[in-house]
Amino acid sequence: MENTGDDDRIRAGQTEQANFPPEDIYAEDGSIRSDFLMHVGAAIADRDLLFLRRHVLRLHESELGDLLEAIQPEQRHQLVSLLGDDFDLSALTEVDEAIRLDIVDHMPNEQIAAAIGEMDSDDAVYILEDLDEADQDEILSKLPFTERIRLRRSLDYPESTAGRRMQTEFVAVPPFWTIGQTIDYLREDADLPESFSQIFVIDPTFRLLGAIDLDRILRTPRSAKIETVMRETNHPIPADMDQEEAAQLFEQYDLLSAAVVDENGRLVGVLTIDDVVDVIQEEAEEDLMRLGGVGDEELSDTTIDTVRSRAPWLLVNLLTAFLAASVISMFEATIEEIVALAVLMPIVAGMGGNAASQTMTVTVRALATRDLDIHNAWRVVRREAGVGVLHGLAFGLAIGSVAAFWFHDLNIGGVIAAAMLINMCAAALAGIMIPMLLDRAGADPAVSSSVFVTAVTDIVGFLAFLGLATWWFAVRY
Known part of the structure; x- marks a missing residue:
């Protein structure tokens, strides 16, 4: 590292930043205090090692991870370079994968090997598992034989298994x-x-x-x-x-x-237990993200990576939307004659979709935690069917009354009330049966359920409402 004129501050330690005492780096909303970020940024720009060693090296690994995520990418590289061998590599277990890989790619393997030699084996494996095999081999070759064998054995276990998560240090x-x-x-x-x-x-x-x-x-x-x-x-x-x-x-x-x-x-x-807490948090986040069809997306991902992650399920959703639209096109003549149907039919599909999402969310989580199994499945199905019937009756009566008053036609109110009952029942059954069937087939219900459940409620909702309207008004008139 070359010395500059600014390095005189390191010896004198007279910078204003060095007197900054951040007892707590977090603001009330849980984010890192802006004044602390400002001082860290200035210290990085001024190469003020005195401030960085006094106020950054003292941070817990989780706090250092939050700091790395909060500062700019170029500042991360400069900070790691300035701290050198004093940088706590275990902080990288607390950051997004993209940030972790970006930092590690800018570090020499000798520095990584020296840091890994001081880490717990589970944290070391967490850092090593995302590296290229060539980098892994080079880093491991610089470690003592016994430690190298322990880490290699952990890396040989499949990803997301207990063998990858375990510590090989024990008594x-x-x-x-x-x-x-x-x-x-x-x-x-x-x-x-x-x-x-x-x-x-x-x-x-x-x-x-x-x-x-x-x-x-x-x-x-x-x-x-x-x-x-x-x-x-x-x-x-x-x-x-x-x-x-x-x-x-x-x-x-x-x-x-x-x-x-x-x-x-x-x-x-x-x-x-500390490893298990991390697992529980990761699995909960993963299920939540997959329910939204965004896979393993992280905030640090690039625009292109985010587009690639979200596009496939949006494409599937587009195909199911065309399928629902084809159902509407079957009743084009009825809609032209009774314009009120075009106004009201999104209500039926929307209510069904929301009701199905509620059931689906509970079901997917119950499947993930093994609370829902073959022994209690049909009891839960019957319960959800009952919920669908009661919701359909209650909301069907309410919406039917509003529609009849709005369009001054009791027939319209009766049709939408009946369609609401049918779709709410279908939504309840789809919300629980589709995740269960996907789970039984070996697919991840958190990933696949939402698109198919939405398709069912849209198609059944449109078909029930427009089909009943066509039949009723044909008989009536």
Whole structure:
């Protein structure tokens, strides 16, 4: 790094920014304070390392991640370059993927390898998994053999599995040790993880036998054998288990940590509650985004990437819209004779679409959390059908009354009331049956449901309203 005239400030430390004391970098609305961003930007421009080391290096990794997302791309690169080896690479686990890749691409592999060597294995894997294989190999080659093997083993597990999420740092002891031996081991071994709350018990082949919590160790006499006080690990997590299923085990059994085992029952890592919280948040966000048909889109994505992400389902929606329009065209003559139908038919389709979205959202979430299964499916279907009938009667009566008063025609009111009842029932059934059928077929209901549910409510709504109107007025007149 070349020195400039501005670097004299680093020695003197007399800049106004260095006196800025940001006790809390967040504003009341949860965003980073604008004055802090202004001072950081000025410090980056002035190459004021004194300010950056005093006020940026002290930030928690999540706060540093928020800062990286808030500043401009060129400022990110300059900040990382100025901080050099002091930059906390674990902050990249808190930012969008596009920002993470952008920063890592501008960092030399030697710096990445040095930082990864100081990180927890789960965070290191999180950084490495998005890199090209060539960069992965080069970075791993610079690490000690044991650490390289642990990280490579985690990277070999499929994405979104417990094996990718686990920490490979854990404490394991044989069952024949005494409590005293275990305590001495914990005090004297310098290679143990920085923090842990559970010790695992293994046999000579590393097969998991049980676990013992630290509080139990502290309350047990030193002479007692580990095997006499350990508890069986009832809920070990297979390394190839989907991370969402693993999170559900944590929720069901109120776990703080859990052993991760391979296909032979050997202990390979530990999954902790902080990792599971991240999984729960990611899965919830993913389901929400997919319900809107936007996939894995992030705020940092480019315009082109965003267009590519959203276009496919918009195209499918366009095709279903043409299908609904073709239904309307079948009743063109009726609409020409009774203009009121053109005014009222969007109400029927719109109400059905909103009702179906409510049912669909509840259903998709229940399927994701495994609350909806074959044992209670038909009970829930009957409940939603009942809700559809009651909503159809209530809103059909209300809208029918308004339509009859508006157009001074009881026939119009009766037709739209009947169409509303039919479409609300169809909406309730579509909102629950389509996600269930897609889930049974192996498709992701969060991605596919909304387009098909909307198509059903539009088509049924138009067909019911215009079909009933055509039949009724043909019979009546």
